[in-house]
Amino acid sequence: QKLKIGLIPADGIGQEVIPAARAAIEALGSEIPKPEFVDLAAGFELFSASGEALPEETVQALKDCDCALFGAVSSPVNKVAGYSSPIVALRKRLDLYANVRPVISVAANPEDKPDIDLVVVRENTECLYVKQETMSIGEHGKEARATRLITERASHRIGKMAFEIALGRPRKQVTVIHKSNVLSVTDGLFRDTVRAVPRVVGDGRYDSVKIEEQIVDSAVYRLFREPQIYDVMVAPNLYGDIISDAAAALVGSLGLVPSVNAGDNFVMGEPVHGSAPDIAGRGIANPLASIRSAALMLRHLGYAAAADKMDKAVDQVIREGQVLTPDLGGKSKTTEVLDAVLKRL
Numbered sequence: 001q002k003l004k005i006g007l008i009p010a011d012g013i014g015q016e017v018i019p020a021a022r023a024a025i026e027a028l029g030s031e032i033p034k035p036e037f038v039d040l041a042a043g044f045e046l047f048s049a050s051g052e053a054l055p056e057e058t059v060q061a062l063k064d065c066d067c068a069l070f071g072a073v074s075s076p077v078n079k080v081a082g083y084s085s086p087i088v089a090l091r092k093r094l095d096l097y098a099n100v101r102p103v104i105s106v107a108a109n110p111e112d113k114p115d116i117d118l119v120v121v122r123e124n125t126e127c128l129y130v131k132q133e134t135m136s137i138g139e140h141g142k143e144a145r146a147t148r149l150i151t152e153r154a155s156h157r158i159g160k161m162a163f164e165i166a167l168g169r170p171r172k173q174v175t176v177i178h179k180s181n182v183l184s185v186t187d188g189l190f191r192d193t194v195r196a197v198p199r200v201v202g203d204g205r206y207d208s209v210k211i212e213e214q215i216v217d218s219a220v221y222r223l224f225r226e227p228q229i230y231d232v233m234v235a236p237n238l239y240g241d242i243i244s245d246a247a248a249a250l251v252g253s254l255g256l257v258p259s260v261n262a263g264d265n266f267v268m269g270e271p272v273h274g275s276a277p278d279i280a281g282r283g284i285a286n287p288l289a290s291i292r293s294a295a296l297m298l299r300h301l302g303y304a305a306a307a308d309k310m311d312k313a314v315d316q317v318i319r320e321g322q323v324l325t326p327d328l329g330g331k332s333k334t335t336e337v338l339d340a341v342l343k344r345l
């Protein structure tokens with residue numbers, strides 16, 4: 001048995017950090033089936049060279065993989081005819097409806113808030129991001145409108161994902177984020193559907209999970225005041241987008257924060273950061289977000305022991321504080337940080 005992993009480094013530092021994640025996976029032992037890597041192309045640089053940002057071969061090859069790791073894409077500063085983001089397209093093509101982002105504090109950064117260990121589970125296909133916007137002229141001038149779509153189906157599956165993730169965590173607590181005091185129809189449907197997941201799924205599967213809810217604005221307030229109260233936060237697309245970036249800001253460098261894009265049949269790890277053109281090609285990109293994304297991908301596939309091992313190795317390197325890239329105040333190169341992780345694996 002093999003574990004077939006698609007690798008899409010794409011642009012900028014993606015080319016430096018995805019190979020590091022690959023090496024970390026290769027250093028695992030019998031915790032996972034023997035990994036087989038498939039190198040795949042996508043990105044803005046590819047588009048500039050070939051006119052295609054996401055070749056069909058890449059999508060088809062991914063359908064034959066068990067999972068994938070994506071680096072980062074650059075977006076053109078001005079709109080370029082024919083270009084659209086391959087990561088957005090991939091989420092659609094592979095039906096990756098959840099964006100899952102754990103945020104964990106480690107003792108590396110003295111400014112970090114302590115004891116943060118939460119996961120933001122963001123719905124990734126609807127809400128205001130259906131991009132149905134119109135402009136008209138009303139009595140007092142221009143009027144812009146946007147449609148916000150919330151469906152029971154999407155709310156149920158993201159809720160179920162949140163409950164499943166909570167089951168694998170010590171505190172087993174899900175907080176539904178919404179604004180149903182104002183948007184009672186849309187956010188009301190989201191909240192009620194997520195709350196109903198244990199009943200709809202049935203057979204007591206989620207009996208051990210505690211469910212709470214919070215209005216989004218007070219959730220942000222409490223996230224900054226007492227982030228340790230949160231375990232799994234589940235939210236519609238827009239609130240989830242904002243909360244996940246805000247939560248990431250509580251734990252220091254973007255170079256540390258991992259994510260996965262997940263659906264029912266596929267999972268793709270992706271560091272939260274972008275292509276970092278300011279440091280690309282200099283060998284100083286922090287590989288830890290990508291290594292953690294690989295761990296998260298494996299955890300999602302059920303290889304918890306492998307994921308724990310990788311996370312522990314990363315945490316140790318950060319805690320010891322001897323081998324860190326410049327974004328964490330260190331002087332080390334990408335390869336040196338990778339070597340430190342490999343040694344602990």
Ligand code: NAI
Pocket residue numbers: 013017071072073074075076087254255256272273274275276277278279284285286287289325327
């Ligand atoms: P960015 O995340 O690329 O960089 C922001 C800052 O953080 C930069 O100073 C960068 O050097 C630093 N940084 C990011 N990752 C790092 C790492 N692993 N190690 C050390 N330092 C790191 O965001 P920015 O500059 O706003 O965007 C650059 C490009 O990336 C743009 O074209 C943007 O559209 C794209 N982008 C792509 C994303 C994706 O692929 N999902 C997400 C965010 C931005």
Ligand code: MG
Pocket residue numbers: 241242245
């Ligand atoms: Mg964002």
